[in-house]
Every structure is written in C-alpha cells, then in structure tokens.
Amino acid sequence: xxxxxxxxxxxxxxxxxxxxxxxxxxxxIPLNWxxxxxxxxxxxxxxxxxxLGRALFYDPILSQxxxxxxxxxxxxxxxxxxxxxxxxxxxxxxxxxxNAPVLINLAWNKTFMWDGAINHLxxxxxxxxxxxxxxxxxxxxxxxxxxQSKIYHHLFFKAFGDSIASGEHxxxxxxxxxxxxxxxxxxxxxxxxxxxxxxxKENNGYxxxxxxxxxxxxxxxxxxxxxxxxxxxVDLELKDFGRMKVTQNPIDSLKFKxxxxxxxxFSYPYMHDGRxxxxxxxxxxxxxxxxxxxxxxxxxxxxxxxxxxEKVDLISFLLTLSDxxxxxxxxxxxxxxxxxxxxxD
Amino acid sequence: xxxxxxxxxxxxxxxxNQLLAQNFRILSLNFKPMFGNxxxxxxxxxxxxxxxxxxxxxxxxxYVSAIEFWNNSAPVWIEPNSxxxxxxxxxxxLKLAFKVPSDMIYAEIKFKLGIDSLTNVSGAxxxxxxxxKGMYWTWQSGYVNFKLEGKSNLCRSRKHEFQFHLGGYTxxxxxxQTISLLxxxxxxxxxxxxxxxxxxxxxxxxxxxxxxxNKDALILSNQLGKLFxxxx
Numbered sequence: 045x046x047x048x049x050x051x052x053x054x055x056x057x058x059x060x061x062x063x064x065x066x067x068x069x070x071x072x073i074p075l076n077w078x079x080x081x082x083x084x085x086x087x088x089x090x091x092x093x094x095x096l097g098r099a100l101f102y103d104p105i106l107s108q109x110x111x112x113x114x115x116x117x118x119x120x121x122x123x124x125x126x127x128x129x130x131x132x133x134x135x136x137x138x139x140x141x142x143n144a145p146v147l148i149n150l151a152w153n154k155t156f157m158w159d160g161a162i163n164h165l166x167x168x169x170x171x172x173x174x175x176x177x178x179x180x181x182x183x184x185x186x187x188x189x190x191x192q193s194k195i196y197h198h199l200f201f202k203a204f205g206d207s208i209a210s211g212e213h214x215x216x217x218x219x220x221x222x223x224x225x226x227x228x229x230x231x232x233x234x235x236x237x238x239x240x241x242x243x244x245k246e247n248n249g250y251x252x253x254x255x256x257x258x259x260x261x262x263x264x265x266x267x268x269x270x271x272x273x274x275x276x277x278v279d280l281e282l283k284d285f286g287r288m289k290v291t292q293n294p295i296d297s298l299k300f301k302x303x304x305x306x307x308x309x310f311s312y313p314y315m316h317d318g319r320x321x322x323x324x325x326x327x328x329x330x331x332x333x334x335x336x337x338x339x340x341x342x343x344x345x346x347x348x349x350x351x352x353x354e355k356v357d358l359i360s361f362l363l364t365l366s367d368x369x370x371x372x373x374x375x376x377x378x379x380x381x382x383x384x385x386x387x388x389d
Numbered sequence: 390x391x392x393x394x395x396x397x398x399x400x401x402x403x404x405x406n407q408l409l410a411q412n413f414r415i416l417s418l419n420f421k422p423m424f425g426n427x428x429x430x431x432x433x434x435x436x437x438x439x440x441x442x443x444x445x446x447x448x449x450x451x452y453v454s455a456i457e458f459w460n461n462s463a464p465v466w467i468e469p470n471s472x473x474x475x476x477x478x479x480x481x482x483l484k485l486a487f488k489v490p491s492d493m494i495y496a497e498i499k500f501k502l503g504i505d506s507l508t509n510v511s512g513a514x515x516x517x518x519x520x521x522k523g524m525y526w527t528w529q530s531g532y533v534n535f536k537l538e539g540k541s542n543l544c545r546s547r548k549h550e551f552q553f554h555l556g557g558y559t560x561x562x563x564x565x566q567t568i569s570l571l572x573x574x575x576x577x578x579x580x581x582x583x584x585x586x587x588x589x590x591x592x593x594x595x596x597x598x599x600x601x602x603n604k605d606a607l608i609l610s611n612q613l614g615k616l617f618x619x620x621x
Contacts, residue, residue, distance in 0.1 A: 083511075083512070086511065086512060087512065087513075161528060161529040161530065162529070162530045163509070163510045163530035163531070164510060164511070164512040164513075164530060165512070166512035166513035167512065167513065167520070167525075167530045170520055170525065170527040171527050171528055173527070174527040174528075175527070175528065183520055183521050183527075184521050184523070187521055210515055210519055210521065211513065211515075211519040211520040211521035211522075212513045212514060212515035212519050212520075213515075215512075215513035215520065216512075216513050219512070219513070290529060291559075292562075292603060
C-alpha cells in the first residue's frame with residue numbers, strides 16, 4: 045500500500061506546484077479584467093527571461109552608436125512614455141514623426157503603434173531598432189554585438205539555456221519584460237474593489253466620462269483597441285493619415301488607435317503627434333475643436349457639451365487613473381543590481 | 390501492483406517502436422532558379438533580357454512552406470512545421486530532403502511560396518523564420534515571401550538598382566502563393582523557375598522597386614507563382 049501514499053503525495057505535489065506556477069506573481073490578471081491577448085503559451089514567463097528583457101530594455105547596445113536605449117524614449121516615471129517631448133527624439137537627436145505612447149498593459153493590446161502597423165508585441169522592438177531616426181541599428185548587428193558580450197552570454201544562457209543570442213530569443217525576452225508592465229493600482233481600481241470611494245467631483249466626472257468618452261476609452265483598459273478618427277485637424281507638415289498607411293484603404297484615413305487613459309496625468313503631451321500640452325487642451329478639442337470629415341467617428345458627430353465646472357470634474361476623474369505604485373515600482377526600473385552582479389565585459 | 394505499474398511504460402514503448410518500425414526512402418526536392426536555359430548565378434554573371442540590356446543579381450531569397458505530397462486528390466505525406474528559407478547564395482539551402490515511407494506513392498507536390506497569415510501574426514519564431522534572416526519587415530509586421538535584388542541598365546533608379554520584396558498576409562493584399570505540380574512519383578525532383586520570364590513582365594524602367602505589401606506586390610507574386618515547374 046506504500047505506492048498509494050507515494051502516488052498521492054506526488055499528486056498533491058503536482059497540484060500544489062501547478063497552483064504555484066500560476067500564482068508565481070510574474071503575471072497576474074487584475075480582478076474583473078478580460079483575458080490577455082498575448083499568447084503566453086508560446087513564450088512562458090520566467091524570472092530569468094524577464095531579467096534579460098529588462099537588461100536589454102535599458103541597454104543602449106541596441107542602438108547603432110550605443111547611445112539610445114528603449115528607456116530613452118520610454119521612461120518609467122512617465123508610465124514609459126517620452127518625457128515632455130511631442131515627437132520622440134532618437135539617435136543623433138533626430139526627431140521622429142510620432143509621440144511615444146505609454147507602455148502599460150501591453151499583454152491586452154491587439155495591435156501596436158498608433159496605426160497598428162505592428163501585429164505582435166514580440167515584433168515591436170524591431171521597429172525602433174532599425175528605424176534610422178530612432179536607434180539606427182539592424183537586428184543582425186545587435187545580435188552580433190550581444191554575442192561579443194560576456195554579460196549577455198551569461199544572461200542569455202540563464203534565460204534560454206543557450207548563451208548564443210538569436211533574434212527570436214532577443215525579441216521574446218524584451219516582450220517578457222514589457223508584459224510585466226501591468227498598471228492596475230490606481231484610485232479607480234481601488235474603488236472598483238470597494239476599498240475606496242470617489243469624491244463628489246470625481247464621481248460627477250465619472251458620469252460625464254461614461255456618457256461622452258467610454259464608448260472608445262472603454263473600461264477597464266480605457267481603450268476599445270479600435271482605430272477611430274477623433275476629429276483632430278491634419279498636421280500639414282507631418283501629413284500623417286494614420287491607419288490608412290497600413291491598410292491602404294481610404295475608410296481608414298485619419299484613424300488612430302484609441303489610446304489607454306491610464307496614467308494619463310503623466311504621459312503628456314497628448315495625441316499621436318503630442319499636439320496638446322495638457323488635459324484642458326484635450327477637452328477643449330473634444331468640446332469645440334472637432335473637425336468634420338468622412339471618417340469622423342459617429343459618436344463625435346454631435347458636439348460634446350461640457351461646462352467649465354464639468355471639465356474640471358472630468359479631469360479630476362481622469363486623475364483617479366494614476367497609478368503611482370507602478371511609476372515607482374523598483375522591479376521596472378534600471379536593473380542596477382542585476383548588472384552589478386555580473387562578470388564585466 | 391507496484392511491479393506491474395513499473396512495467397507499463399516499457400511495454401508501451403515496445404509497442405510504439407513496433408508501430409514506427411517501417412522502411413523509409415529519401416525523397417529530394419531541388420529548387421533551381423533559372424535565367425532562360427541556364428541556372429542563375431548571383432553577382433558576377435551578367436544576363437540579358439534583350440540585346441541591349443544587362444542584368445546582374447545580388448540577392449535571391451524566398452520561403453517555401455507547407456510541403457505536401459499528394460496522390461488521388463488526397464495528401465499522402467505532409468511535412469510537419471514546414472518552413473524553408475531558400476537562399477541562392479548558399480546552394481545547400483535550395484536542396485530539401487524528406488524521409489518518407491518507402492511504399493509511399495505520390496503524383497503531386499504542393500507547397501506555398503511564402504509564409505501563411507497565421508504564422509505572420511504569431512510573434513517571434515526561430516530557425517529559418519528568425520527575424521535576423523533579413524526576411525522580416527521592421528516598420529510594419531510581416532514576412533517578405535520573396536526577395537530579388539540586383540541591377541540593370543534598364544532601371545532609372547539610383548545606381549540602376551532593382552529591389553523586389555514581395556509579401557503581405559492580409560486581405561486584399563495576401564501575396565502567399567499555393568503551388569501544385571503534377572509529377573510521377575520521382576525520387577529526386579528538380580523544381581525550376583525562370584526569372585527571365587518573371588523580369589520580362591516587370592516594368593524595370595519605371596517600377597524597379599516594390600518594397601511593401603500592395604497591389605503591385607500581389608500582381609508580381611501571382612506571376613511568380615505560375616513559374617514553378619518540374620523538369621523531368
């Protein structure tokens with residue numbers, strides 16, 4: 045009868061470890077959120093892969109002259125948007141054509157970039173690495189440089205059991221770090237968990253938000269992931285027609301991906317080209333700046349009416365989407381400790 | 390009880406080995422890019438479409454995927470995980486070999502020129518599909534199915550260069566080509582395609598480069614798909 049006990053101990057162990065594996069804290073779906081879109085079964089998270097991805101995210105080795113890292117344009121304390129730059133600045137101070145968006149809750153994204161040109165989080169890093177105005181490198185040469193580095197031999201081996209870097213492993217590791225960037229600890233979230241209540245003004249703002257904004261900026265992610273034309277006048281210099289560039293279909297002209305509004309307090313300036321410096325200017329746009337065109341979203345055909353007080357209330361609600369814990373979470377910052385513990389190059 | 394349980398895996402693996410013990414033969418596919426009647430060489434070789442022009446090739450790379458052997462309108466052998474990057478600068482890549490059951494009879498070979506849409510949206514993949522192979526677009530996701538680069542005095546472009554990066558996996562510009570070739574149960578198959586015919590239909594003078602998924606890429610891909618032939 046001994047084997048029975050062994051088997052049941054074994055079974056118990058398997059159950060417990062399966063339980064632990066999903067509760068390992070590397071990635072948790074916040075309460076009442078939808079299922080993520082990212083297929084984790086093809087790139088299961090591990091601590092070592094996340095560490096490697098984090099090191100790469102902060103390392104200018106990914107750029108041609110070793111000066112620009114992902115974090116140059118995506119810094120933690122702005123929720124990984126570009127600090128105070130309307131158009132992102134890249135290598136040799138070249139200026140791009142779009143504003144760097146926040147990097148949060150990317151596991152739920154269906155497409156990436158303002159026009160959805162990138163179809164999978166894994167493939168995202170290829171775009172800035174090889175863009176002449178961003179990092180000006182080629183993925184082939186990045187792999188070559190990484191394979192000259194003792195630090196990365198070590199990190200790739202720990203992560204993938206293979207010290208030789210490959211494009212696949214590089215991209216999967218960067219994805220892993222970005223997948224961990226989940227922001228779900230705002231005041232709004234604590235209200236949803238009944239741990240806190242909105243003030244009168246915030247609550248009034250919330251009602252206005254649900255009436256005017258949430259068809260596109262849909263809870264809980266504050267985006268419906270669709271491409272919409274929200275009535276911005278075309279910038280005649282940049283001539284950016286958004287989604288149409290990808291689909292080459294005129295019905296997509298001037299449509300851009302609906303961005304999340306989480307951490308909106310910190311991710312100014314706003315819109316795909318960073319044209320608005322603050323939230324007041326954004327609301328002014330929605331109230332009296334909408335430009336009519338063939339592709340304008342139906343919801344915006346009728347003007348949105350907001351009094352001065354209502355604008356203040358709406359903004360006070362938007363500020364409840366700020367997640368300071370996220371902005372200061374040491375696990376997302378520069379991986380100082382990881383890098384000191386390694387052999388030097 | 391304990392003993393019987395311990396034997397179980399051994400017995401199982403014995404039976405499955407029996408099932409697997411079959412005779413195999415090696416079937417080979419050899420892709421041969423041609424220019425007219427000669428096998429195409431990169432770099433120094435100079436070719437002519439007409440009397441007064443000259444053409445040189447620098448790069449020829451393409452994906453062959455989803456290889457299947459058919460008989461009587463049904464598949465008899467399907468290569469699992471079938472993705473092959475063919476590169477004219479490395480003749481080894483142009484030869485594929487498959488281990489198939491020795492009694493397998495087939496009358497048709499099917500494959501795809503390019504990468505299917507599901508694979509195109511599946512994130513980072515290694516091996517021949519690794520994005521470091523130079524066959525992945527960076528500014529807009531997707532694989533290049535077919536890449537041909539070179540120069541010709543016909544091109545009015547800078548340095549007289551031409552570049553065809555053909556691909557696209559979404560409607561209405563899905564450039565993937567399905568190719569079916571009838572044959573006769575051959576052991577060694579040569580699959581030829583003639584780039585002279587391809588370039589004769591291309592407007593080298595005015596459109597020497599097609600570099601993104603669009604209508605031109607679709608038209609050229611359709612033409613290319615028709616050029617693959619088995620030479621017995």
